[in-house]
Amino acid sequence: MNRTLSLLIRTLTCGLFLLFAVMTVNAQFKAGIQGTVTDAAGGRVPGATVTLTSKETGKAQTVTASDEGFYRFSQLAPGNYSLSAEQPGFKKQVLEDVVLSGEDVQGIDLALTAGEVSETVTVTDTGAAALDTETANIKGVITAEEVRQLPQVGRNPYELARTAPGIFGDTARGGAGNSAQFIPGTEQLGGGSNSGVFQTENQTQITANGQRVSSNSYQIDGVSVNSLGLGGAAVVTPNQESVKEVSVVSSTYSAEDGRNTGAQVKVVSQNGTNEFHGSAVINYSSPKLNAFNKYFGPTTGSASTPALLTCQRGVKVFASRCPDIVNQYERKYAGSIGGPVYLPRFGEGGAAYFSGKNRLFFFFSTEALRRSNSRVDNIFIETPEFREYVQRVRPGSFAARLFATSGTVPRVIATGLPSGGPNGPNRPVNGQAGLSFDIGSINTPLGQNVDANNFDGIPDVTLASVVVPDSTRGNQYNTRIDYNHGTKDQFAISTYFTKLDNFSGSGSG
Known part of the structure; x- marks a missing residue:
């Protein structure tokens, strides 16, 4: 009896699994x-x-x-x-x-x-239907050619959804702060991707017919890619090379779209055909190709005193502060290839290889991002005299071990910048870094205030222009396999794998 019950349970489980698999295939x-x-x-x-x-x-x-x-x-x-x-x-x-x-x-x-x-x-001249006579939906279709040719922030196809009828939006990157807060129904959470197609939760700031941004829905090949933690965000953003078409429905009357009331963004991935096709993209950006921003604005207070400053690239400027330059290195790579599958045959007789024409097809696409950026912040940093003094006076302290560790010295462009000094008691002194400030002795007893009686004359901090590094490394891989089994059955499997590594430095110390 137990064996019969176990067999029945296994059979039902396999049947349910096959049913769900068939439902997934039908949804393609x-x-x-x-x-x-x-x-x-x-x-x-x-x-x-x-x-x-x-x-x-x-x-x-x-x-x-x-x-x-x-x-x-x-x-x-x-x-x-x-x-x-x-x-x-x-x-x-x-x-x-x-x-x-x-x-x-x-x-x-x-x-x-x-x-x-x-x-x-x-x-021969039929083309696409000029008018949808079968449904009452209001929608727009973005073709593969439009995806590749129209400008998008970070090569993100979802950015083009705002070109569809009934869609209103902008290219805001963040939900709070630099946001689409003037768009009706926009929440102060999420935001569009700052990392192109590599960001996990990409909440494109668009609204359909006044609905909230969190009411939008995203699908790829009929499968939902909606975030479970952030409404109206997609957890998969397909790269341009993998997109065959994007359909954006702003007003839907179909029961299949009943889950969300906002924009229905439906992506169809590229597939292989009977002919081999491929693409390759490379984008190169370097600060060596950039110029200084000469309109760097005035400063106020004691920091507005002009002086001869040494700025990025060793350029000397007589001003109150250094002009900025976009100091970003960026490499973008993308490519794709697709066609029929050819496989070798073993044994005697017959064709030497299996031809997938009209039957078995493959498509593969990838996109990679390598970005390193360094901005310049003016902050107070330790002087060389202070670092040497701490390591000599308190050699076993955490600060001494930190200062002795390689890589902890800030990447300094210029020191001794004009300043009124840091907050709190201080006294200007000259040191190896130029204009510096004594902010008190480290030998002051705990609980005793720093005042004019316990300055030790050692330059402790100086206002410096330092380089703060950021880096982004992303990779996405897309694969699709199509198989035609006879004239009635078609199977398709598509996958996306995305990896993103971000590093962001802090200019606040």
């Missing part, structure tokens, strides 16, 4: 083509044979029109197709260029003219 593609087959007078043509063929993968599907002349193809991937209809006593009708958008149901009626079966009427 939701586009479709439907319409009516008629004759020249507008009468319905029942039983007509309608064939749809993908120009990318060669997959052909055939359906028979109903008694009312109605036909439908569902669960289609976006792309270019050819559509044909034939019936005895009529000329064969062929539409060569049918463009189908992702997640879109397109209506195409086919009109047959009387004639011999061997005759064919071919229409």
Whole structure:
């Protein structure tokens, strides 16, 4: 009995697993083509044979029109197709260029003219439907060409969602501070990605029909990539090379979009075709190609006294402070390749390799970011005399060990900058760093205030221009495999792997 029950439980578990897998496969593609087959007078043509063929993968599907002349193809991937209809006593009708958008149901009626079966009427200039006659949704479609050519911050395709009808937004990077706080319904959390496609939670600041930003939804190949911790944010941002199409629905009346009331952003990833295709992108940015910002503004107070300063690149400037320069090194790499799968065959006889044309396809894309940035902050730092004094007087202290550790000395551009001194008691003195300040002796007993009686004459701190480094390293890899099993079944697997390492220095010490 126990063995029978165990077997039943295992069978049910496997059945549920297969059911969920089938549901996932069905969710991959939701586009479709439907319409009516008629004759020249507008009468319905029942039983007509309608064939749809993908120009990318060669997959052909055939359906028979109903008694009312109605036909439908569902669960289609976006792309270019050819559509044909034939019936005895009529000329064969062929539409060569049918463009189908992702997640879109397109209506195409086919009109047959009387004639011999061997005759064919071919229409080559069909294009995409100018008007959606099948649904009441308000949507915009962003093609792969637009994704690659239109400007986006960080090569982030989600930035283009604001170009869709019914969408309002900007390119705000942060939810609090530099935010889209003047956009209706925007919360003070999250924000757009500052790390391109590598940021984990990318909350693009867009609103659809006045809904909150947290009401937006994101899908890739029919699978939700919404963040569980931050509403309206995507945990996967696809790189440009991997995007075939982005559909943005601002007003939806479909039950399948019932989870969120905001913008429905649906991405379809690129797939391999019967021909090999690839791409490569490289972007180079260096401070050696940048110029100084000569409009660096005035200063006030005692710090406004001009002096001859040594600034970045050793440039000497007579001013109250050094001018700035964008000191950022950046390298971006991206590429893709896709096509049919060819595999070697072993054994005697037959072809030497397996050809995946019309059956098995692959696509791979990647994007990498290498960014190092250094900004200049004016802060008070320890003088060389103070570091040497601490290591000599208190050799076993934590401060002495810290000062003796390599890499702890600030990256100084200029020292001895004009200043009124740090907060608290201080006395200006001259030292190795130029104008410095004595802020009291480290030998002052605990609890005793620093005053004019316990300055030791050692330069303790100086106002300096120091370099504060930041670095970002990101990698994303996308893979997709498509397999056509006969004329009815299609399997697709797509994956994204993203890794991001950020390092940010602090100019506050």
